[in-house]
Amino acid sequence: MAAQGATATRSGLRSALPLLAPAYLWLTVAIFLPLSAMVFFSFMTELSLSGKPWAFTLGNYAAFFSQSLYLTLLLASLRLGLEVTLWCIVIGYPAAYVLAKVLKGRSREAIFLLVILPFWSNGLVRIFSWAMVLREGGILDTALNAVLPFKINIDLMYSYPAVIIGLVHSYVPYMVLTCYLTLQAIDDSLIEAGRSLGATRLQVLKRIIIPLSMPGLVAGAALIFVPVVGSFMEPRILGGRTGTFYGTVIEDQFVAVFNWPLGAALSFILLAVVLVILAVASPVLRRAA
């Protein structure tokens, strides 16, 4: 089967080339070249833009291991990625289920639009509007105090929960979309077959629907986890002083400290860690799926 597929690919490759070429050319120019430059930078002692002398070094990578701060921040970022992914599953999966299996026609389209709306708004605008909602005397605080009989102070701004809220809001559409696609592909007769065999709705969910939608959950989790671990905008704006994560440190190296070689090295360490995590997780997840 696999060999057959390989021959088919080889013979089809020549005719497929004109179709593949634009995408790969673009990827080469837009991603591979800058990335190669970054790899190069990460081994330099000094960025030679100003004409200063420079040499090759492993020092930038060594810095990560010599200062425990970087490891602490990396672990904090991984934890952040894990928590945001979990919240996205908790919030996104039921929404995807309702979209795929409960709603039909017009109402489905309307709800679908609401789900993907965050995609169409500017990221920075999104984050600053959360800032207005979450700060003391902000929209949430005022609204709750207007409704509740007693006085409470809601000031989530510049806190870990604020970072989580902002990130979950940004990334939950990925989970909804990937899960929606796999859930929609599940034939309703499978659910009916399960129930006709005496399974309760919960048993049908656990034994048929979740296993069959696992590919969507995994894809959504990967799409969310990876960028969240390296995120810097939400932590910086919504987290304030508490929002120092691995991603913000990398950003600092590029825009504030201007130590590109160290920033590049830290980025590649992050990339390596994420790839290792995905490699370790994928057989487990594939078995589950």
Place this chain on the structure above:
Amino acid sequence: MAGVQVSNVSRSFGAHKALDDVSIDFADGGFYALLGPSGSGKTTLLRQIAGFDFPDSGRIAIGGESVERVPVEKRRIGMVFQNYALFPNMSVADNVAFGLSVRGEPKATTATEVQRALDLVQLSKLGGRRPHQLSGGQRQRVALARAIVTKPRVLLLDEPLGALDKALRVDMQIELKRIQREIGITTIFVTHDQEEALTMSDRIGILRDGRLVQEGPPEEIYDRPQSEFAATFLGDANIFRGDATGDGIRLSDGTAIAAGAGAKLTAGARASCAVRPERIQISTGAGRSDAGGANVLNGQVSKRIFAGSNSTYFVDRDGQTLKVIIQNTGAERLAEGQDVVLRWSPESTVLIAAV
């Protein structure tokens, strides 16, 4: 195991009456076919019995116990779906075991029961396969094994053979019938294939536009249809329309057709007669007497279709085309355009009240 009583069940979807006051009694251990064209309500009725949908009014009882408001998972039914609906994430054995394991049966009993069910459908060695590695006929058998392993009170089949090719379908018909006899389970199966309904079932219910048109053993419905629809939907029939004369009808040209079977109608009422194409004898008319009280009509062969063991003649007569099926015994063949005489006995003629 138990019988199923459907009493005065109605179900509407918006303005559309999918089921309109349907009552059928499915006796314990019988094999029933629900037959009808698409949109006749046969699948809706099956889904009411299964419990996927509840009737607006009426009563459904399984084994004497009212179930019309009981959800499907509590009805203890077995169902085979048109597309089989095997769980693609499980092996064949796990598919079959599903009903037992959600019920919390011990592993050991489950394994024996699953093996017994797979033996019954002759798939003993395929328990470890995945559904996508099976052929259509094998999937069908797995679906059947999965439905009966829980010892349901009723087995419901929704066009179970519709997705199989002709040869396999005939095999599966025989197989399905064998298994049904072996476990003696009340079986209700939905089909739009009249041949399937005739060959497999003990009784047939014909549905049309949400109503039960006729119900009874296949022979009875075939020989004594009570409506033109029943006569033409189950098998072929030549229909004559005219005025009732007491023991037959008179056509508009004055020809009398005697009917020995069917409804008793008062003279003068609008009525029809139905005759099966294979009951009519066709001849050139030469050297025959008209004795014996047989119905006799003259006509002209307009077309002949040879189908191996038999031939179908289309005979034009007074603006009507009649169909006659003759076994190919090697005797004379009639040419197109030839004048012929058609004869059939009154006993083969069914009188039907006009609707």
